[in-house]
Amino acid sequence: MGKDYYKILGVEKGANDADIKRAFRKLAHEHHPDKASGDIEKFKEINEAYQVLGNKEKRQQYDQFGTTFDGQGGMGGGNPFGQGFDFSQGFGGGQNADFDLGDIFGSMFGGGGPAGGGRANRGTDIEVELDISLKEAVFGTSKNISIRKENSCEPCKGTGADKGDSFDQCKSCAGSGRISTTVLGTFRMQTVCPDCKGQGKTIKDKCGNCSATGVTTENVDINVEIPAGIDNGQAIRLAGQGNAGKNGAPAGDLYANIVVVAEKGFERQGFDLISEYDIPFTMAALGSQIEVKTIDGKVKLKIPAGTPSAKKFILKGKGVNRLKSRGRGDQVVIINVDVPTKLSKKQKQLLEELNKELIKDKKSWF
Ligand SMILES: [Zn+2]
Numbered sequence: 082m083g084k085d086y087y088k089i090l091g092v093e094k095g096a097n098d099a100d101i102k103r104a105f106r107k108l109a110h111e112h113h114p115d116k117a118s119g120d121i122e123k124f125k126e127i128n129e130a131y132q133v134l135g136n137k138e139k140r141q142q143y144d145q146f147g148t149t150f151d152g153q154g155g156m157g158g159g160n161p162f163g164q165g166f167d168f169s170q171g172f173g174g175g176q177n178a179d180f181d182l183g184d185i186f187g188s189m190f191g192g193g194g195p196a197g198g199g200r201a202n203r204g205t206d207i208e209v210e211l212d213i214s215l216k217e218a219v220f221g222t223s224k225n226i227s228i229r230k231e232n233s234c235e236p237c238k239g240t241g242a243d244k245g246d247s248f249d250q251c252k253s254c255a256g257s258g259r260i261s262t263t264v265l266g267t268f269r270m271q272t273v274c275p276d277c278k279g280q281g282k283t284i285k286d287k288c289g290n291c292s293a294t295g296v297t298t299e300n301v302d303i304n305v306e307i308p309a310g311i312d313n314g315q316a317i318r319l320a321g322q323g324n325a326g327k328n329g330a331p332a333g334d335l336y337a338n339i340v341v342v343a344e345k346g347f348e349r350q351g352f353d354l355i356s357e358y359d360i361p362f363t364m365a366a367l368g369s370q371i372e373v374k375t376i377d378g379k380v381k382l383k384i385p386a387g388t389p390s391a392k393k394f395i396l397k398g399k400g401v402n403r404l405k406s407r408g409r410g411d412q413v414v415i416i417n418v419d420v421p422t423k424l425s426k427k428q429k430q431l432l433e434e435l436n437k438e439l440i441k442d443k444k445s446w447f
């Protein structure tokens with residue numbers, strides 16, 4: 082039933098956030114469907130695992146409930162049984178007061194459960210993958226996506242009946258939508274009428290446009306607003322933009338799973354961007370100025386004389402926009418001082434001369 086997300090990402094159970102992120106990034110890169118070595122199923126699985134383990138709350142929940150945690154619920158959050166199970170709906174009052182055991186247990190154990198009440202007719206969710214550049218992730222963007230989905234049939238208003246009003250009263254339940262049954266030999270309970278699925282009426286003349294299904298399949302363009310600061314593996318939920326529900330039931334949701342395409346020279350850590358540059362050791366000793374690529378364009382970076390290797394320079398506010406917050410992270414430029422491994426004759430001569438000077442200067446070295 083459940084998947085071992087730690088195993089999928091190849092990390093230990095006690096792995097810290099940075100380890101998990103690193104493992105995710107490496108695998109996502111490896112299996113990205115755009116690559117020759119890509120594997121869409123594997124890629125999805127990795128994304129799914131990261132959505133849970135990369136989120137503090139969801140990871141806690143997953144650790145606690147282990148394999149009963151349904152990955153689908155990872156996006157909905159807050160419910161250890163996953164999206165399928167919802168107490169408020171399962172035991173709903175008012176017009177949805179009828180419920181049957183099969184429905185509740187079916188949901189609890191991850192299945193859809195047999196048809197019961199209006200909720201079984203809710204439209205299904207749609208998931209799409211959306212590639213964006215690092216720059217788009219930093220500043221936010223809006224994208225149009227084309228999907229094929231089920232819409233509510235217009236001529237019959239989603240009822241499946243001709244013009245939306247050609248019905249007969251249901252004979253099985255005399256229009257009440259419910260029937261009484263005896264369960265376990267003694268309990269009498271009200272269950273949803275299986276013939277009309279609780280509608281109390283049956284279709285007389287079928288809608289010709291949708292063959293009485295109440296839905297039509299169409300290509301639609303949907304605009305997705307992508308907030309600044311979004312990260313790889315995060316999903317945007319567009320409520321009600323999934324497949325249409327049947328008989329007036331609500332539509333499913335649309336999930337756009339964000340894939341931030343890796344950009345050479347940048348690595349993201351939270352809201353900071355990390356980049357590395359190599360300079361020759363002479364440049365580090367003498368000081369210099371180099372050109373550094375930022376997401377906003379090129380900037381000049383002053384390297385002071387005597388810069389040691391692995392020195393970090395912070396470019397304030399050149400990182401990623403903080404998601405749902407203000408300001409930007411920084412860009413951290415790591416300068417690596419390069420010591421040559423091969424020297425020309427002239428370089429060797431010059432260095433030997435320099436070496437003599439340096440040793441003379443500072444006798445206490447050896
Ligand atoms: Zn009925």
Ligand SMILES: [Zn+2]
Binds near residue numbers: 241288289291292
């Ligand atoms: Zn129709």
